[in-house]
Amino acid sequence: MFDDDDAFKQPRGRGRPSAYSDEIAAAICRRIALGESLVSITNDPAMPGKTAVYDWIAERRDFADKYTHARATQCEHYIDQIVDIADSVRGCTDNATVNAARLAIDTRKWTASKLLPKKYGDRLDLQQSGEVSVRIVHGLGSEPKE
Secondary structure (H helix, E strand, C coil): CCCCHHHHHHHCCCCCCCCCCHHHHHHHHHHHHHHCCHHHHHCCCCCCCCHHHHHHHHHHHHHHHHHHHHHHHHHHHHHHHHHHHHHHCCCCCCHHHCCCCHHHHHHHHHHHHEEEEEEEHHCCCCCCCCCCCCCCCCCCCCCCCC
């Protein structure tokens, strides 16, 4: 199952590609932007393994930027799906179907909150109204004078 490292031992032309190419990088980013997971993409024999993709992210600033943008676009894709999923179970009386839809929605909401926390994360709303008063007390800790 975790044989990504074996892909690097095979000669070029056989097995998974591991050398960086703009075409493969663009395909990975496009598929991510359309909502596909990196696990699903790297399970495709025509795509490099996860290890290669993670190496590209670490070593190639241009790919890291494209990958980050693709993940943000993926988040927007998930947000769009939330409405479709909710609408798909409107009027449904089957609890299992409704719960499956709820799980799918919650997963997408959680992912959106992690991928784009400033836009979709929880917000802490602090508001203050009124006055602040300060009272200075002298002689704390000393005996009262008689």
